[in-house]
Amino acid sequence: MNARAIVVTSGKGGVGKTTTTANVGAALARQGEKVCVIDTDVGLRNLDVVMGLEGRVVFDLIDVFEGRCRLRQALVRDKRVDTLHLLPASQTSDKSALSESRMHETVRLLTEEEGFDRVIIDSPAGIESGFQTAASAADGALVVVNPEVSSVRDADRIIGLLEARDITDVRLVVNRLRPEMVKRGDMLEVDDVLEILGVKLIGIVPEDERILVSTNVGSPAALDEASRNGAGGAFRDIAKRIRGEDVPYAQLQVQGGFFTGLRRLFGGS
Amino acid sequence: MFGLFGRKRSKDHVKERLKLVLSYDRAKLSPGRMEQLKQELMGVITKYFPAAESDYDVKLEQHGDRMVFVANLPLSQADA
Numbered sequence: 001m002n003a004r005a006i007v008v009t010s011g012k013g014g015v016g017k018t019t020t021t022a023n024v025g026a027a028l029a030r031q032g033e034k035v036c037v038i039d040t041d042v043g044l045r046n047l048d049v050v051m052g053l054e055g056r057v058v059f060d061l062i063d064v065f066e067g068r069c070r071l072r073q074a075l076v077r078d079k080r081v082d083t084l085h086l087l088p089a090s091q092t093s094d095k096s097a098l099s100e101s102r103m104h105e106t107v108r109l110l111t112e113e114e115g116f117d118r119v120i121i122d123s124p125a126g127i128e129s130g131f132q133t134a135a136s137a138a139d140g141a142l143v144v145v146n147p148e149v150s151s152v153r154d155a156d157r158i159i160g161l162l163e164a165r166d167i168t169d170v171r172l173v174v175n176r177l178r179p180e181m182v183k184r185g186d187m188l189e190v191d192d193v194l195e196i197l198g199v200k201l202i203g204i205v206p207e208d209e210r211i212l213v214s215t216n217v218g219s220p221a222a223l224d225e226a227s228r229n230g231a232g233g234a235f236r237d238i239a240k241r242i243r244g245e246d247v248p249y250a251q252l253q254v255q256g257g258f259f260t261g262l263r264r265l266f267g268g269s
Numbered sequence: 270m271f272g273l274f275g276r277k278r279s280k281d282h283v284k285e286r287l288k289l290v291l292s293y294d295r296a297k298l299s300p301g302r303m304e305q306l307k308q309e310l311m312g313v314i315t316k317y318f319p320a321a322e323s324d325y326d327v328k329l330e331q332h333g334d335r336m337v338f339v340a341n342l343p344l345s346q347a348d349a
Contacts, residue, residue: 156291185281
């Protein structure tokens with residue numbers, strides 16, 4: 001993707017926006033980019049806890065917007081990857097403090113003055129002002145969708161709103177796919193979702209218990225290089241594709257299925 | 270399309286339902302308004318084609334990146 005400011009959005013809540021932001025941000029940083037992840041979910045701050053940085057938050061996005069601190073003072077540097085930074089949302093301020101022009105200026109400062117290669121903006125759920133502010137400074141978008149009816153419908157709505165904002169670099173992350181359900185015809189396939197939404201794919205992330213485990217301890221799964229399959233690896237692949245690498249899509253395996261067995265036999269994961 | 274015992278796979282249901290609901294969403298038209306349109310359209314059509322059958326079909330279809338309103342109005346054999 002050519003976009004340097006990428007909004008992560010979905011319309012529907014609970015489909016994995018924050019998880020995607022944390023993991024793709026962490027993977028991009030591990031791959032050598034200087035990355036800032038911004039939480040724009042004012043009042044419901046969560047990106048800090050998902051990334052395990054909650055103890056180091058001093059100032060937040062609204063403090064920056066209202067001039068109570070300088071941008072650099074609000075940035076929280078990650079413990080594990082020193083090119084990864086978090087700009088947290090405010091947990092208390094009301095949404096009226098959000099402003100598209102200030103968001104725009106903040107992202108401009110990050111990319112032009114502070115030397116960030118990439119800014120990943122975690123949008124709140126919904127299609128109201130929170131989403132609009134998050135999208136206002138973006139020149140690209142990752143739309144996170146789960147293969148189920150309400151998520152796909154909301155994603156379609158969000159894609160329309162992104163188009164209305166002239167954000168054309170829009171890519172789809174199909175999250176929480178369950179291969180065994182797809183196999184028995186009880187879950188939409190990735191191709192179905194792509195056909196319905198008409199947007200280009202950038203990643204397929206399988207449902208993976210390790211995501212919950214990794215958020216429990218506040219360490220993005222994408223940083224665990226040992227887990228090659230599963231969600232962590234899928235998020236690393238998304239980061240590579242954002243950087244322009246041509247990464248083939250991994251064959252998703254049904255747990256305990258024929259292919260898994262075969263791979264084990266040959267010493268694969 | 271159909272699995273064992275002729276059971277339609279649930280993903281085929283959801284795909285059809287999604288396509289339908291999104292066509293209304295994209296056209297910013299509720300299914301109820303569509304039914305109204307159908308009734309009114311029928312009034313006009315029968316004025317010019319008395320032989321028009323009541324069994325006809327209107328729907329929204331996605332053609333590439335544009336929505337198309339499709340009406341299929343068969344005329345009865347005797348008068349057509």
